[in-house]
Amino acid sequence: MIKGQLTYPEIAQQGDAIAAAWEQLSKQQDWVQKYIGNGVYDEVVFIGSGSSYYQAQTMAATFRYWLGRPASAFPSSEIFLFRDQSAAIGRKKLLVGVSRSGESTEVILAIDSVKGLEEWDTCGITCYEDSGMAQRTECLVSPYGKEKSTVMTKSFVSMTYMMQAAIALAAGERYTGEMKAVMEQSGAKITQADDFAKQLIDNNHFNKTIYLGMGSYFGIAQEACLKLKEMSYTWTESYGTLEFRHGPKSIIEPGSLVVLLLSETARPYELKVAEEMKAYGAYVLVLTARKGEDTAFADAVFEIGGAEVSDEARAVMYLPLLQYVGFWTAVNRGVDPDEPRNLTQVVKI
Helix, strand or coil: CCCCCCHHHHHHCHHHHHHHHHHHHHHCHHHHHHCCCCCCCCEEEEEECCHHHHHHHHHHHHHHHHHCCCEEEEEHHHHHHHHHHHCCCCCCEEEEEECCCCCCHHHHHHHHHHCCCCCEEEEEEECCCCCHHHHHCCEEECHHHCCCCCCCCHHHHHHHHHHHHHHHHHHCHHHHHHHHHHHHHCCCCHHHHHHHHHHHHHCCCCCEEEEECCCCHHHHHHHHHHHHHHHHCCCEEEECCHHHHCCHHHHCCCCEEEEEECCCCCHHHHHHHHHHHHHCCCEEEEEECCCCHHHCCCCEEEECCCCCCCHHHHHHHHHHHHHHHHHHHHHHCCCCCCCCCCCCCCCCC
């Protein structure tokens, strides 16, 4: 049996999934005005589980910066079990459920837990228009994000992009233009990312992998870490880039792979961390909008493009290479990425 026959093509379909999300969003602009663009809310709370929680972190970071309004991200379980510890009482809040299937028990329990509460309104984003979540609350729908594989790849990209594009519509012309530019570039590097990742994994043996990212890339780093674990059963960790220096760097040794999701906002600081890890013996891979003399020290550099847009808009452009690293690690270990151990596409309690 060919390994990864579901996952592999779904990674490659990200450009089409983003384009479909952009087209669908043009049909749901009333949703944007009613929810994301509505200034009545004191705080917007994005929730999800697993990959959906990591999307929620990137969505919340984008919302805070582009709209200048409070937003947070939590696992769905924190809202239905620890709601008042997570969001302050006495504020008008919008709960945004994030779920590929729209059937995750925890996100549905969270939405149900605030129904009828005056302080809370709800909405969501999913890939399935007839799902339990979509039946409970109004949702953005990423139509081409539907997947056969258990592991989220194009669904993560298309949903994250779609919500960021919704935030851009609420924020104004500048960010809308950025999201359109990302859509136009989204398919350009996929084949190159595939070849790059395969060679990286074929030519090296890593005993541990660390993903580093800050700002809107912290959620992306966590997602990259999860992809490698899910697909290949490899132990890996993710950290805020500068936080990694405060204790966790003790695990670095020869045979360690450090993957830096380089922002433009904190570029010189983040590269100092990567240089330090190389000095400790790590193999350093830098993903960046643009190569330069300052990245020449790295063992490998992958240029994703998009230097003309903000860090937030560029977030989804990091994912193809990160997903292919997980895929090819799994294949080289004789593991089928389509059938991750102990996992199902929908998690129910």
